[in-house]
Amino acid sequence: LELNHATDPTVFVVDDDASLRFALQRLFRSAGWSVQTFSSAEEFLEEPRDDARACLIADVHLGRMSGLELLAIVVRTPAALPAILITGFDGGVTETEALRLGAFAFFRKPFDAFELLRCARRAVERGTTGGGGKPDANLPRS
Amino acid sequence: LSTFLSLVSAQTLVTLFLAAVLWSLSWHLRRQELNRWWAWAWTSSAFFLVAARTAVTLEPDSLPRNSLVLTAIIAGFMTVPLLAFGVVSFSSPRAIGKRAAVAGLGAAVVVGVLTYIVSEFWADPIASFSVRQGARTLALGIVLLFCAWVFFQRARVSWSWATTITGTSCLIYGLNQLFFASTLLRAAYASAFTGTADRAVLNAVDLILLDVAFTGGICLGMMLLLVEEHQKAERALNESVNRGRAVSEEVAALQTEISKRQLVEQELRRSEEKFASAFHASPCAMTITSLEGGRFIDVNHSFERQMGYSKDEVMGQSSAELDMWPDHEERARFYRDLLEHGRSPERAVTLRTKSGRTMWAILSAETITVDGQRCVLSVGLDVTARKEAEARHVAIMKALPDWLFLLSKEGEFLEFHAKDQSHLMLPPDQFIGRRLADVLPPDLAARISGCVAEALQWDQLVTLEYSLPIGGGLRFYEVRAVPSDRDRVLCLVRDMTEQKRAQHHARELQDELAHVGRVMALGTLTGSLAHEINQPLAAITTNAHTALVMLEAAQPDIAEVCAALNDIKSDSHRIDDVLRHLRSMLKKERREYDPVDVNSLVTEVLALVHSDVVRRQISLDVTLAPNLDRVFGDRIQLQQVVLNLLMNACEAVRAVDDGRRHVRLTTAAEHGRVVVSVSDRGIGFQDDQIDRMFEPFFTTTTEGMGLGLSICRAIIDAHGGLISAKPNPDHGLTCWFSLAALAPVEEARVKQPSPSMRSETWN
Numbered sequence: 001l002e003l004n005h006a007t008d009p010t011v012f013v014v015d016d017d018a019s020l021r022f023a024l025q026r027l028f029r030s031a032g033w034s035v036q037t038f039s040s041a042e043e044f045l046e047e048p049r050d051d052a053r054a055c056l057i058a059d060v061h062l063g064r065m066s067g068l069e070l071l072a073i074v075v076r077t078p079a080a081l082p083a084i085l086i087t088g089f090d091g092g093v094t095e096t097e098a099l100r101l102g103a104f105a106f107f108r109k110p111f112d113a114f115e116l117l118r119c120a121r122r123a124v125e126r127g128t129t130g131g132g133g134k135p136d137a138n139l140p141r142s
Numbered sequence: 143l144s145t146f147l148s149l150v151s152a153q154t155l156v157t158l159f160l161a162a163v164l165w166s167l168s169w170h171l172r173r174q175e176l177n178r179w180w181a182w183a184w185t186s187s188a189f190f191l192v193a194a195r196t197a198v199t200l201e202p203d204s205l206p207r208n209s210l211v212l213t214a215i216i217a218g219f220m221t222v223p224l225l226a227f228g229v230v231s232f233s234s235p236r237a238i239g240k241r242a243a244v245a246g247l248g249a250a251v252v253v254g255v256l257t258y259i260v261s262e263f264w265a266d267p268i269a270s271f272s273v274r275q276g277a278r279t280l281a282l283g284i285v286l287l288f289c290a291w292v293f294f295q296r297a298r299v300s301w302s303w304a305t306t307i308t309g310t311s312c313l314i315y316g317l318n319q320l321f322f323a324s325t326l327l328r329a330a331y332a333s334a335f336t337g338t339a340d341r342a343v344l345n346a347v348d349l350i351l352l353d354v355a356f357t358g359g360i361c362l363g364m365m366l367l368l369v370e371e372h373q374k375a376e377r378a379l380n381e382s383v384n385r386g387r388a389v390s391e392e393v394a395a396l397q398t399e400i401s402k403r404q405l406v407e408q409e410l411r412r413s414e415e416k417f418a419s420a421f422h423a424s425p426c427a428m429t430i431t432s433l434e435g436g437r438f439i440d441v442n443h444s445f446e447r448q449m450g451y452s453k454d455e456v457m458g459q460s461s462a463e464l465d466m467w468p469d470h471e472e473r474a475r476f477y478r479d480l481l482e483h484g485r486s487p488e489r490a491v492t493l494r495t496k497s498g499r500t501m502w503a504i505l506s507a508e509t510i511t512v513d514g515q516r517c518v519l520s521v522g523l524d525v526t527a528r529k530e531a532e533a534r535h536v537a538i539m540k541a542l543p544d545w546l547f548l549l550s551k552e553g554e555f556l557e558f559h560a561k562d563q564s565h566l567m568l569p570p571d572q573f574i575g576r577r578l579a580d581v582l583p584p585d586l587a588a589r590i591s592g593c594v595a596e597a598l599q600w601d602q603l604v605t606l607e608y609s610l611p612i613g614g615g616l617r618f619y620e621v622r623a624v625p626s627d628r629d630r631v632l633c634l635v636r637d638m639t640e641q642k643r644a645q646h647h648a649r650e651l652q653d654e655l656a657h658v659g660r661v662m663a664l665g666t667l668t669g670s671l672a673h674e675i676n677q678p679l680a681a682i683t684t685n686a687h688t689a690l691v692m693l694e695a696a697q698p699d700i701a702e703v704c705a706a707l708n709d710i711k712s713d714s715h716r717i718d719d720v721l722r723h724l725r726s727m728l729k730k731e732r733r734e735y736d737p738v739d740v741n742s743l744v745t746e747v748l749a750l751v752h753s754d755v756v757r758r759q760i761s762l763d764v765t766l767a768p769n770l771d772r773v774f775g776d777r778i779q780l781q782q783v784v785l786n787l788l789m790n791a792c793e794a795v796r797a798v799d800d801g802r803r804h805v806r807l808t809t810a811a812e813h814g815r816v817v818v819s820v821s822d823r824g825i826g827f828q829d830d831q832i833d834r835m836f837e838p839f840f841t842t843t844t845e846g847m848g849l850g851l852s853i854c855r856a857i858i859d860a861h862g863g864l865i866s867a868k869p870n871p872d873h874g875l876t877c878w879f880s881l882a883a884l885a886p887v888e889e890a891r892v893k894q895p896s897p898s899m900r901s902e903t904w905n
Contacts, residue, residue, distance in 0.1 A: 016756070017677050019713050023684035026706055030688050061673070061757050088673030088680070089757060109680035113687030
């Protein structure tokens with residue numbers, strides 16, 4: 001996996017499930033990504049970060065602030081951090097809502113790790129080419 | 143002649159003495175007619191003797207002598223009727239009236255005069271003397287014989303010396319006179335034809351001695367008669383004294399009798415008073431009615447009370463008129479008994495009260511006499527209550543589905559009652575009179591004996607359940623032993639077989655329902671449960687992918703691959719746990735009661751609902767009391783209850799704002815019970831809804847069927863626990879259930895079920 005940029009892309013993982021956090025960290029790190037994990041949306045928002053060449057993977061169901069609320073905040077940031085939402089529930093309503101709010105992609109657990117990696121890469125590239133905010137038409141639906 | 147004269151003088155003296163005695167007697171004893179007549183008789187006789195004696199001394203054929211002779215002969219003849227009157231009145235007093243006396247004496251005078259005239263035909267003085275004296279002595283002799291006859295008659299009737307001596311004297315005197323008369327008359331006869339005077343007359347002078355002697359005899363006799371009379375009078379006096387004494391005794395006796403009677407009367411009055419108070423105070427109804435017509439004369443208070451009539455209402459009326467006897471035949475029998483036997487023995491009768499109510503009574507009656515009128519005293523005992531109790535008793539016996547045994551203290555079967563005898567071990571005649579141990583298996587006989595002894599000892603109801611193989615199947619019984627009296631026990635045995643069967647069936651149904659409830663509850667959780675599985679599954683697939691990618695590298699980082707694989711392993715366990723809980727909840731198996739740790743079962747439920755709580759963004763606050771005693775129950779069913787309560791709480795807070803989506807679950811120990819409560823800050827319920835929320839099909843939403851809480855209640859009821867809900871002071875509702883905590887000792891006991899408990903389980 002070669003990247004054109006000097007710096008590694010960054011993924012921010014926000015999930016209340018520690019196990020999945022570790023798994024995603026391991027996945028992205030092995031792919032050469034820089035990974036930062038958070039157990040809640042508030043924790044993520046409090047942390048100063050660099051949104052350049054970065055994407056967000058957030059669980060919809062978090063403790064106090066939900067993934068959708070977080071999404072609504074990050075899409076309005078100047079960098080328009082691309083966000084991929086994941087959920088353990090198979091709620092169609094949530095998916096529609098997420099995409100309407102500007103999510104880059106929506107995955108249901110369990111997801112295909114390769115697809116997620118590829119989607120995250122696309123999201124970072126889309127962000128750098130400046131076409132951000134538009135969802136991928138060929139989003140996988142697991 | 144001088145001898146003759148002296149003899150006559152002696153005779154005259156004796157006769158005078160006799161006359162004097164008789165006069166004196168008749169003077170003192172006026173009632174004695176004999177004495178009076180004979181006093182006259184012997185006076186006339188004495189007069190004759192004196193006159194005759196005097197005449198002899200006078201010159202013959204002189205006027206004085208002749209008139210003296212006439213007077214003498216008249217006096218001599220007068221002696222005859224006077225003697226006769228005396229004895230006649232002796233034998234029958236007052237027989238001689240005045241006319242008879244005059245006639246008799248008149249006749250004597252006439253005969254005397256005639257005799258004198260006839261004697262004057264004889265010139266010879268001795269001859270004429272003989273004629274005169276012959277006639278006189280003849281008459282005197284005859285009358286003396288009559289006298290003798292009368293006295294002998296008397297002596298024959300009642301012998302006494304007086305009558306015998308008098309009679310004998312009269313007889314001999316009379317015979318002597320007759321003999322003298324015959325001598326005189328023969329001499330007179332001879333002198334009339336020969337003209338010479340017979341001196342034989344003078345030869346008969348000796349006979350005068352006899353006359354004197356027997357005149358004395360008569361005198362003695364009369365004295366004796368007097369003595370006799372005196373004795374008689376004395377006897378009569380004694381008798382009258384005795385009679386007087388007897389009379390006084392009688393009078394005394396009479397007085398005693400009178401006072402006795404007074405006492406009796408007093409007693410009678412007292413007894414009447416006693417009767418009256420007994421009559422009115424008696425708890426039995428008592429009446430006095432006339433025998434004829436049966437009309438009321440008196441009734442007591444009990445009668446008034448029991449029959450509802452006042453005394454005034456019934457007085458003078460008859461029971462038939464008042465229609466007191468519903469059965470007229472019965473009344474007829476009652477009165478027939480009274481008329482025929484004077485009493486009516488105790489009989490059970492029905493009477494009608496004034497209000498028309500039927501009264502059962504034991505009635506007995508007896509005829510009595512009140513103021514000369516034949517009456518009936520009736521006594522009635524009201525046994526209506528007893529009859530009704532008996533009827534109730536019979537009805538209860540009829541309606542009772544149980545078998546009823548009466549057992550003695552020693553366990554002997556005394557009596558048996560049953561409506562249905564089909565499932566009896568033995569026919570009644572084969573166990574009545576026998577003992578428990580002879581009829582039942584030894585261990586059961588011992589248990590029932592113990593039961594009987596316990597019931598008697600503590601005077602209370604003792605129950606026991608047992609089973610017996612009868613008719614090819616095991617049948618279940620419950621015996622309730624209750625003391626009947628000091629040494630008998632009433633055992634009610636109920637066949638519980640059908641009930642047990644029904645209970646078993648109900649339990650199966652309840653298990654089924656609980657299972658359905660669980661499936662439904664878990665159905666609402668499926669989304670959350672999927673999340674619960676998807677979460678670790680996502681981690682697993684990610685790790686697996688990473689590991690594969692790592693292994694494909696030229697120099698794989700083996701340590702990192704191992705870490706990934708370890709994570710996969712632990713995540714797999716997470717899935718396995720969830721699935722195991724889920725499977726156990728979904729499993730449809732016969733429930734088993736065990737000691738259960740409430741905290742651990744709550745934790746397991748929390749594992750199942752965790753994702754749901756998270757998804758709903760509910761803050762769940764769990765407080766588990768440490769060192770909680772265990773409870774005895776079915777783990778899965780209790781989990782179901784906790785699950786249901788939690789999900790209801792989550793449902794309740796769904797509609798409220800984020801900040802109030804709190805659910806709080808606590809476990810606690812309170813007064814030997816374990817309490818699990820789930821409270822929410824949701825919308826809450828109205829009070830009337832709280833009352834109904836444990837009823838089936840009660841729901842406030844359109845989604846559920848409203849069975850969850852009713853199933854919870856059924857489960858907790860089956861565990862002998864309590865389940866309830868109450869509104870919170872601020873918001874929402876608290877639902878809680880409590881179960882008896884098992885003390886460590888009890889826990890040891892339930893781990894090793896006793897034989898009796900084992901016998902109750904259904905096979």
